[in-house]
Amino acid sequence: MVGEAAELLQMANPVPSACCMVLAVVVVVYAQRHSQQESHIQYERVGADVTMKCGSMDWDAAVTWTANGTDIDESHLNGSYLILKKVDLTQSGQYSCYEGSSWHLKYQTYLRVGTPPREPVLMCRSNNYPKGFYCSWHLPTPTYIPNSFNISVIHGTREMVCEKDVFPKNRCHIRYLQLFSTVKYKVTLTVTNALGKNSTTVTFDEFAIVKPDPPESVVAKPVPNNPRRLEVSWQNPSSWPDPESFPLKFFLRYRPLILDQWQHVELSDGTSHTITDAYAGKEYIIQVAAKDNDIGTWSDWSVAVHATPWTEEPKHLTTEAQVTETTSASTSSFMPPPTTKICDKGAVVGSGAVAVCWTAGLVLAAYGVLFI
Amino acid sequence: MAAADSSSAALRRRDLCSRGIRLAGKMRSDVIDLLDTYVERQGLDASASVAVVEGVPMAAVEHWDEQTGTQRLLENLAAYRAFRALLAQMLEEQQEQLGEADAALGQALAAVLLQVSAFAYHLEELLRLESRGPPSEEGAGPPPPSHLGLFERKLWGLGVLRELAQWAVRSARDLRQLTKPSPGSSLAPSPAESP
Secondary structure, three states: OHHHHHHHHHHHOHHHHHHHHHHHHHHHHHHHHHHHHHOOEEEEEOOOOEEEOOOOOOOOOOEEEEEOOEEOOHHHEEOOEEEEOOOOHHHOEEEEEEEOOOOOEEEEEEEEEEOOOOOOEEEEEEOOOOOEEEEEEEOOOOOOOOOEEEEEEEEOOEEEOOEEOOOOOOEEEEEOOEEOOOOOEEEEEEEEEOOEEEEEEEEEOOOOOEOOOOOEEEEEEEEOOEEEEEEEEEEOOOOOOOOOOOOEEEEEEEEEOOOOOOEEEEEOOOOEEEEOOOOOOOOEEEEEEEEEOOOOOOOOOOOOEEEOOOOOOOOOOOOHHHHHHHHHHOOOOOOOOOOOOOOOOOOOOOHHHHHHHHHHHHHHHHHHHHOO | OHHHHHHHHHHHHHHHHHHHHHHHHHHHHHHHHHHHHHHHHOOOOOOOOOOOOOOOOOOOEEOHHHOOHHHHHHHHHHHHHHHHHHHHHHHHHHHHHOHHHHHHHHHHHHHHHHHHHHHHHHHHHHHHHOOOOOOOOOOOOOOOOOOOOHHHHHHHHHHHHHHHHHHHHHHHHHHHHHHOOOHHHOOOOOOOOOO
């Protein structure tokens, strides 16, 4: 029996290796065909009518189409062609066509429904003057398909390089080659996708786009023994490279939380200010903005800080010492102060503590007798 | 004695720089107002583009942060001497063309001309403090653009005032650099500079 099995195995040896080779070839070919087909992408506009042909199949061939693996009803077919009327975004996906009887994959595409780009929104700003400026952009509405952006910056006759930031991706920065120029900068952004392109241009002076970041580390503190004062301090934005040569001026605004109207103070130098007209006891909200001394526009407001002016502590509790002093100075009969509960069991913990408590009471009573 | 002189010179320089910075700021503010008046009176479009203006010193500069203190003073002085001549010319032409009919523009031009002269004086004083002395003036100034028509002369005037406004900003920055204790504020002449 074993011998017969061994003979069968010997006879069978050549077959497995041949089978493996054939299987391997089939797998490779299948993978190659699928990878080529999966890489095919078709972009169509929202609302367009789309016709897909099943590769090289004849019009009258029997085929089956699927969308994302689900069979498509024959009502969408014209012969072997797939007809999609007024496509919408939900119809994006993988479309495959199989030969009717053999189920061979004959064609495959990835349909991406989208829109051509609308005019992009572009803005440029210098928050680190005089080093340079940056431009950032976005699309007013999404296209739902990939877009590429190209930006050009021209100053007079010179084309400048705008280096794209790694993050965020929709931003690039330019180093100033010249300062104090009256020649305007012209920046053009072109956005392109598979369905179209659009562009926008902005033109500006060197000075006009200077806008610092808001001041940092804003702190507001009450001033001891001053119920109407608040001391506010802040720092230059860290992005402003040379505040000594390019000093900033500041705008401070403050209001009590209970009111809507702001008070404003403009400060030409220094990074601190004392508010002297605060309402006593009211919580205030305070913000600061910055601007280059000579050019550009005000920054956004800083993060808001809150502070309440100093108030005197209310004297609603008398201490044991005060009771002792009152008793020692009094010539009338001893009367324990109503707020003092020397032997309040709720305030004292433990039997030992209770004993001390009663002892203190006796001592006080003795004092009272002595000074009647 | 030498130390006292040096200290006195340093104080004087700081004082001149501070006053110069304030003057530059006031000058820029007045030039901006003058620009509005000029554009209105001359019937120009405020956003009109003006090509390179003949005979007008350009404030635009490359490698500004690398300039020495002496370079800054010399370039500023040359510019304000030129503007002094240019504004005098504009004032004369304005009085010839419009005369008493537009006293406001004439007064504004005259006021800015005075500030430009005062600023030039500040710069000369700063150069004297460095034992360098200001360079002598090269005659009456740049030749008038006689080949220009009336409209072109108006645009030319617009270009002069715009460039002056840029210089006022640059000058304030230059003087602040001079007050900084850094290589950029050094007033030692570079080897390339002629005495």
